[in-house]
Amino acid sequence: MCTFVYVGYRGEHTFSLDRASVESGRGRCPHEPSRAFASPVIGGELYAGLTADFLGADPGVFRSMGTRSALRTEVDQRLLHDPKFVAAHLIPDNDDRDNDKAYFFFTEKVVEADSKEHAIVSRVGRVCVNDAGGQRVLVNKWSTFNKARLVCSVPGPGGIDTYFDELEDVFLLRTKDRKSPEIYALFSTVSHVFRGSAVCVYRMADIREVFNGPFAHRESPHHQWAAYEGRVPYPRPGVCPSKTTNQPRRQYGTTKDFPDEVLHFARAHPLMFQPVLPRHRRPLLVKTDLPQRLRQLVVDRVEAEDGQHDILFLGTDAGSVLKVVVIQKANSAVTEEVILEELQVFKMPVPITQMEISVKRQTLYVGSSLGVAQVRLHQCESYGTACAECCLARDPYCAWDGTACTHYQPSGKRRQRRQDVHQANPAHQCLDQNLTVDDFESVEEKVLYGAEDNSTFLECVPRSPQASVQWFVQRPPDEQRDEVKTDERILQTEQGLLFRRLHQHDAGTYYCKTLEHGFTQTVAKTALRVIPSQQLAHSLPRARLWCSSRPQHRKSKLAQAKLVLAGVDVAKKGRTGKAHSERNRVPRHAPAT
Template identity: 55%
Template structure:
């Protein structure tokens, strides 16, 4: 091992014989190519027998059954020019009905500083075992390349666990013959690599301003099948909730269900744990620990179409709201379509869903020559947004085209230097597959700049009048007291006013004197 960084260690039984149990290591290490000084980082899976006690004459107190193989996560390219994600960041083992064959999910990133990307690849334990049972890699010297070993393989096969049922004479690793020990010292690497079960990544993020760092997976039962929901942490403190859907001809569709910013400031997510029992996700970074529910069905809106378009395996329309889907539920009203997200097929008979558009309607005021923002955030991450404007006294709607003045963002429409012609009704429409619906209608009113200036002058005059009225009210109270009290003479009133003025002057001066004293104290402290 050279500069190894260990990511995860898992005990996984290989057979029903406990003597054959192994520990699997997932790590990345530096690999130096032959004849050059170039060093590359490669991801590996290694294994060692659980009952490995070291050798008798060689490899004393060291592993005698350790083998390793390369983990490949790449996007196939033309003429073998694959895009490789070589740096393993995290590993998650998803349990299946067979404890010997969990699915291995890995997060990988690119080593290039120019091409920035992350990927999720899935491996089967059957493929990993097949590589360890395959040919060994051989290298004549440091200057030679790795080739497949073609020579004689000693008995028992190097990497095999000692077992009474396998060979009664070999009860422990100390009973291994010398040729087995010397062979594994020279040939710890397997010639073949382990490839993903799908041939490539199930999810990628390329040329974005973040990298994936952590992964946990939940196996979820839905109305139209079973899905592995993937939760991914990033180096900027966000969590992605993703599902990879197998379509016709075994093609894969990546669907981002949610993308949440968990921390106030960008923070590297260093750990993630999942609790199926509590249905909670626990995310840790240097800024703290966050608890997050695996499903938040209420955020997908209050209509059957919105719930269906979300394509979240956890959620289904129950006739009244978007709620947690239960496979045991016998309610006929449960509507869910994760594979296609087709609300027309699912919600055709649901009121206020397809035939009746229930878009929010708001009135927005903007000032001429100023900027204004029209917000529109679709419930579904997969929806594409289009904006349309219907000007007053016009029946037709025209699509809003982006330019230097009108900028389309993922959260809405930004209009810089608002003009009078921009006034009208704006319709934000979301399209997903063939289904189109209006999310929000915004009635934009443009206030002329000259009108705003006259309004400002009026407000300034109103402010001065309010000050005069306040002062006159105080005087009025004094006059009432003077008139209503026969014993209260004009001289007494004048004296009271004189004292009030003296007190006000003293308070003003006192505050100033207190400030001077504080400054003197600070200067004295500096001298000492």
Template identity: 50%
Template sequence: VYACGTGAFSPTCAFIEISGHREVKELRSNTEESGRLKCPFDPMQPFTSVLADQFLYVGTSSDFLGKDTAFTRSLGPPPDQHYIRTDISEDYWINEARFISAHPIADTYNPDDDKIYFFFREVSWEGNDKSILSRVARVCKNDVGGLRSLTNKWTTFLKARLVCSIPGPDGVDTHFDELQDVFLLPTRDEKNPIVYAIFTTSSSIFRGSAVCVYSMADIRAVFNGPYAHKEGPDHRWVEYEGRIPYPRPGTCPSKTYDPRIKTTKDFPDEVVGFIRVHPLMHRSVYPLTGRPVFTRVRVDYTLTHIVVDRVMADDGQYEVMFLGTDVGSVLKVVSITQENWSTEEVVLEELQVFQQQLYVGSSDGLAQVSLSRCHLYGQACAECCLARDPYCAWDGLTCSRYIPASKRRARRQDIKNGDPANQCFGVGRVEEKVLFGVQSNSTFLECIPKSQQAQIRWYLQRPGSERREEVQPDDRVVPTERGLLIRSLQPSDVGVYVCVAQEHTHFTHTLLRLTLQLVTHGQLDRKPKPSESPAAETHHAAEARQRYKDYLRVMSSPFRSLEEYCDSLWLDRKHSRVRGRGLGAGKWKHIQEMKKNRNRRHHREKEEKRGREERGRVVRTAQQ
């Protein structure tokens, strides 16, 4: 293994022997060499690398501050070793780049046309305006540099802008300019993978993230289009309208293309000179759908990493995205294409795909999570269907892993519409509860939807009324993700509360019908009857105080339901009955006297037995 490290701000590379079963691998000290332009000086500086055909392609910085960045090629078989890099004298080739990823992708069936595509973001100057833009660039694998110009420099380097934006109603788009991560989803045609990319905004005011999807056909079309031209450093890039030399700049040398051009050193000086000042394409690469397939704005995190898995569901094939964030969580998202070609984003869960497992790495360790966690969607058909998770389906008993099979099975799943009314029976069943609240205390009405896409609405039906009113939040009534919090409970709050979930598909269903009853101060401070003894009065007062404390404990904890309180109260009373068994004082005294008499009789029998044994020993001694 060829390994490189920052080496305390002194980049170093070497070969590591990994043969055998030794846990500690051996470092070949005689193979150590400088790692400059193979890895960064600072481990916090982003870089990318890929090994293809024994050649190492690296995008990194070449100085301590990370200002001088380059895309290089090194290593390779001994006869063909050619160290190549981007031109450092022209800052419009690559300027303060932050490299994201690099991928070898074949363009045609001719291996001479194979290229390395790499993705990065860089600082761009348009006149006096500084901005950060995202790029996709490519070089030919068989590029060996120029003969007289661009010696040991790329002669096939081209780059284009990646655009990820939301179209605005007035023609002004909202751009996500900073590329963060790229994932290539393979297809049946290995030359045309689908490109998934995460972008973030560069604005300090508006914070957001987006996922855009691109096709390799669109990327190649941009590289085959017009070039960009810039008259000087104070001018803007415009479309080049002059004559383009032959062979077209950026084309890989190939015997089938032109037998006279076998390597890049055979390129005419006109071609090399043109690509030196025209590395940028005029057109940009836009997403497949014209807009992002997933966005997250006005949240306290940004998207940083992406992995995509293709899943076969009952109603078609879906791509499930696993999106890592800068706060350590993972979003599980599926993008659904509707009949009008619009897309719907569905967040399934907030959590490298390998053998149906998701591996999440961080500075603290590595976590393994199963891709299908169907048990989280509840134990009902409607909840499983509303989850709209391509990995899961209702099998008649539970929400379990969906496995495509040729045989027709009773599996209920609807990813596109998420309508349980057409898939499940008994959707109208509603859970009913009764909750007691103490006057002037806080009361929590718990209602948690199983679906991540549901919006909860609360309705109140007051006693004696058949009309149901929607609960309006205020300083005293606060809706939360887990239910409804009512501060300082009042008699006007009593009634039947209905928790209704509305899905993105406009499907509405009732989750809970909860009857709220009020325990007033007068009921808590109940006076004992005059006929009761002072002991009974003390007992009732203590019981009232304890019950009041129990009420406060239940009402102050949203995580303890009324059922849990009733269970604990029932157990306490059961234990007290077992200890006393309801015996009166007289009967209990009689039982105690019976135990004493039984103990006296048993003691007397033991004394008589001991006396008989003693007399027997005396008689035997006298006879002897």
């Protein structure tokens, strides 16, 4: 027994219960909270896909809490074999409400005829909302339950595809036609060869076509699945009792009026033979190089200067969210993915368990075991202060308004607005925005002091994840800039340039340049000064003053030691101390004393 409390799934349905209406939760809520479940409310009735006992031996699809009698699936592995429910939604077939269906998305285990091991596959199942069970067969059981396989795979050579079988999350992107939402599904691979994730998009027309197609059939568990070629009784198993199923001589006002032959067939053939394939027969997005696993997915359709773009927010198991736009090439199935941002929402690397979008508030709500956080859908000001930088960001939320990178408004003034998500060509977009080469060379020069034979790091983080980084150095008195050659001693990382052991000839001015779509700009300029090891050794006795036991002199001695290591005469402190102390940096790895 459990007291039942329901929280609206995906924010679509919410309701409250007073004390008089609290009742047993058996078969209506999961008895083991750690197990996945999906539970929308449709017309005041709760539809739940869950495991209804502690041992996980009684999974099913349930309906309860309405005026009609409760329903559930039979305890039969042909219907559900160790399922993990991910999502459930009401999706109408047409304008006749009697044809409304509830769709369940889940994974389950299967055993193929040529294998003794269980494999994981993803499914979409459905039931009619007006299902009332059978009169003599399937009493108080679903009589319209069907299921089909959801395929998300990458075509490979020789017809061998790479499958992503573990369904992680499902998001319905509602359109103007409520009967035809676009279904975004996030998958991961259960392969031992590699780990990765993929997003596939499905059309409702394709899903309905599979459910209207042939049923799957096999003579025994040792036979392969084949399309059922025998006679299918009428009304077709899986259809709802409505005006379309009625005949002049036979009226089907409820599933209790269906012939027993139909119910027996439905019980024996719940699986459809054809799988549901994604749009363009391939994933929209594939990620195999991420250190974390993708867990959650929400999508926002954004109106931009060059059309509509779907922005994906992907929650990971490490507390971060990836913001991605997938750009479809014109008249082609080829896509280009652009990672706009990677947001570390939670300081602790906890899995993200829920995400919701509020288009009205332009906010993403992110949930985990630590709590709920809210994140802005766009941070246009972070893309820089120039037209070219705003254009290169390729964020459909953002556009250059003539003076700054701001939130794009379709109804705004077009004269100064610049945005190009598809091409991101700043030379073309920003030609009339006072774009000159000098604008991207005028970065503030930073001075960094490093100790010879020690390690030093030059920081440079490009604003765009898509930009490639090149380092150049200018050594006095030459004016020529040479590209920095990396080796075992000098390493280029995602955050900058690492000198594992500094040499005197490394001194010079270093330029960090980014290249994206043929556009180059300098994003960091660092003057590296190398302190010779002999001078450092000579200064060590004075540096020991940092650890003086006299607190009142510690601050002044520390300042003196900094100036000594930087090669500045302490006697000149009165004239130069302030200017140097503000911009000079102490060597990162001065020997401890």
